[in-house]
Amino acid sequence: MENTERKALGIxxxxxxxxxxxxLVTAEVVRSEFNLEKVYFVPSGNPxxxxxxKVTDSQHRYLMTILAITTxxxxxxxxxxxxxxxxxxxxxxxxxxxxxxPEYDIYFITGADAIKExxxxxxxxELLDLCYFVAATRPGYDLEDLKKKELKVLPKAxxxxxxxxxxxxxxxxxxxxxxxxxxxxxxxxxxxEAVEHYIYKKGLYIGK
Ligand code: ATP
Ligand code: MG
Numbered sequence: 001m002e003n004t005e006r007k008a009l010g011i012x013x014x015x016x017x018x019x020x021x022x023x024l025v026t027a028e029v030v031r032s033e034f035n036l037e038k039v040y041f042v043p044s045g046n047p048x049x050x051x052x053x054k055v056t057d058s059q060h061r062y063l064m065t066i067l068a069i070t071t072x073x074x075x076x077x078x079x080x081x082x083x084x085x086x087x088x089x090x091x092x093x094x095x096x097x098x099x100x101x102p103e104y105d106i107y108f109i110t111g112a113d114a115i116k117e118x119x120x121x122x123x124x125x126e127l128l129d130l131c132y133f134v135a136a137t138r139p140g141y142d143l144e145d146l147k148k149k150e151l152k153v154l155p156k157a158x159x160x161x162x163x164x165x166x167x168x169x170x171x172x173x174x175x176x177x178x179x180x181x182x183x184x185x186x187x188x189x190x191x192x193e194a195v196e197h198y199i200y201k202k203g204l205y206i207g208k
Contacts, residue, residue: 008105010039011097011131013081013090015174016061018199019043019068020191022111022172024075026136029167030109031074034134038076039109040097041065045081045088056204058082067194091123094130106131112164115151125158133162181205 012027019041027039043061055061062082069075080096081088090108097106108131115135121127151159172190180187182205187196199205 006105007103008034008036008107009097009101010034010036010107010109010134011042011094012039012109013042013044013093015055016041016043016065017056017174018061018064018177018191018195018204020172020174020177020195021189022170024068024072024192025170026111026167027075027109028072030107030134030136030165033165034107036074036107037104038074040076040078041069042078042081042093045084045086048087060198060202060204064195064198067198068192070194071192089122091121091127091130094127098130107134108132109134109136111135112137115162115164125155128154128158128161131161135162135164136167137164178205182207 010027010030012023014023016023023041027041030036031039043058043065044055046058047055059082062077062079065077069077080093094106094108097104108127110133112135115133151162154162177187177190180190181199187199
């Protein structure tokens, strides 16, 4: 259970292709709710060559993450997954933070859609031994369904380590932003201005 005596930090993992206000609002809401000293944004590394889903090079995604967090003193970017060769497991990332910040409780922040995948994650039980999970609901998500069906299969002790939190409705997704760029539609106010400018400067998401 949450221990108010202990210091806590958050980890927000994602592809961040690109990072947007949905990610930033969620991290900020969770930070203030759980009194987190810092939230580390951890962009995923480049997928293996054979990966059928085209993801923008990790250097671009990492730089956009840095640009996005400059105005929040509690936010940091970590290149831990970007620096690794091959696929990174959330377990390894959380373990890295746990080892480097042993006096901190760790809260792994995800969207409610992503928490479903937790059930299929690599070393999920060990992962739940290492950290708490905060699943933020995004629009159109059936909260009750998540609690009753998807998470029910987890042992009770693990369920207690997962909190579901409602964040102000944000229908923003990276997929939607990439599509808008491709179609020549504005993306202003969906993500930080510096990230918007970076996307245009580097010609990202055009013809993709
Ligand atoms: P894509 O559309 O490419 O899947 P995405 O917008 O879902 O991108 P990701 O990088 O996949 O972004 O997401 C990283 C994390 O942020 C995931 O845990 C995801 O559930 C969460 N997330 C994404 N968009 C939102 C949003 N609008 N509100 C709350 N959480 C979000
Ligand atoms: Mg996603």
